[in-house]
Amino acid sequence: MRITTRHAVRSVQTLCVTVTAALVATGCGRSEDSGAGNDAPAEIGAGKATGTVVMWNLGDIQPALKDLAEKFEQENPDADVKITSVPWDAAHDKLTTAIAGGNTPDMSMVGSTWMAEMAAMNAFQATPTSIKSSDFYPGQWDTTKYKDASYGVPFTADTTVVYYRTDLTEKAGIRGALAGDRAGYLKDLRAIQATVGKQNPKLRNATGLVLGFNSWVFWVPMVWQQGGDIYNAKTKKFTFDTPEVAKALEYWASVPKQGLAPTDRSDNVQNFRDGLIATYQEAAWNGASLHKDAPELDGKWKTMPVPYSEQAAGFAGGTDLAVFKEAENPDAAWKFARFLTEPANLAAYVKATDSLPASPQAWSDANLSADENMKPFDEQLKVSKAQPAITTWQQIADAIDSELEKLALGKVTVAEVQKTLQSKTTSIGTGR
Secondary structure, three states: OOOOOOHHHOHHHHOOHHHHHHHHHOOOOOOOOOOOOOOOOOOOOOOOOOEEEEEEEEOOOOHHHHHHHHHHHHHOOOEEEEEEEEOHHHHHHHHHHHHHHOOOOOEEEEEHHHHHHHHHOOOEOOOOOOOOHHHOOHHHHHOOEEOOEEOOEEEEEEOEEEEEEHHHHHHHOOOOOOOOEHHHHHHHHHHHHOOEOOOEOOOOEEEOOOOOOOOHHHHHHHHHHOOOOOEEOOOOEEOOOOHHHHHHHHHHHHHHHOOOOOOOOOOHHHHHHHOOEEEEEEEOHHHHHHHHHOHHHOOOEEEEOOOEOOOOOEEOEEEEEEEEOOOOOHHHHHHHHHHHOOHHHHHHHHHHHOOEEOOHHHHHHOOHHHOOOOHHHHHHHHHEEOOOOOOOHHHHHHHHHHHHHHHHOOOOOHHHHHHHHHHHHHHHOOOO
16 A cells, blocks of 8 residues: 555545455355465475466556566576556456456555455465565565465555644744654644744644545554554454543644644645645655655754554555466466565665665665664664554544544544444455
8 A cells, every 4th residue: 555645536546345345255266265374384485487477567557666576587587577657546346346357467566455355355376485474574574464464565654653843833833743642742842833924924734634435554563552452353343442542532633633734635735835734744745745846844843753642553555466366377477476575676676766665674774764764764764554454444444534633623522433343344345
């Protein structure tokens, strides 16, 4: 999953859950749950890769990926890599249709929040044991899991940090980063809000708030920070009725209630550039965008880890590489997946694409921490977690988004949100 708060790209992650269920239910393609979660890991053969490898790439094919494919072919003279671009807004449907029809490529980049759903369709080969989980950030590795088995290799990572305008926060008496604890951070936001129309004439709100689409990405980690969760994998029950969830909801509601953030679904990115808000939480792509589209702000913004309550936590998004059960050349596909995630190669890819690596060693090889504004992302990746590995996740996420918006607008209470989410998610269930 690519973390984004832009409503225009909602279709990227939310395409037709019901269609997917229907495709499986028809009996076409793969049989339901025929071994998913109990598959023996694939094996990568000795020697060089041979034959053609067909890969689907999500989004435009980056020159860096083409370069790596050529390097792989040079190291494996009898192999030929063919990469096809699949637009993000069509990728979910294209993948599920191909899986249901038994007409997949050898391998594909897959949005991390889709992995459990597609693994449940018995789409992927289990990850070879020669690919080690210890080579990746724990949260990123967990994005490949379904029923305690891994079905891919983490490729690019995605998580969020806090961006803040130093030229605006300093006028509130804040030197350096805002407080790292939730209570202190809220206090700093109030101090920034007090400068609206005074020290900061253009400023409207201390921070931005994500309403609707993907707001769960920012709220669920608040539950983890309290030491709680929204789902118990052992009992297979949702836990929205817990004190930890209540505390996270109370904090979520407190920001707009105090007038610290707008509640009109305004564009946080543009508001930050225009000086209408002083802070907001966003993914790594935003930094590159600021340098490119708002160079006049260079030196006037910084990043910091997400503030937390009891323990640090964040959301692990991104993309994984998966090899399909129907692959015509699975051995070469796994060799290419392993090649792409080797630290040096992954480092070259992320540096060229302004993305984050799923591997700590690749982070080091790319020397990403040389940029002070990148260091907080490394800190977040170390403590980030994947969403529950259930096939109904998108439906659950949509329900959370809806209730969080109502809460932010003051239309419901914390207790009402807890009751509604516990009831809705229990009704939706966990799928296969």
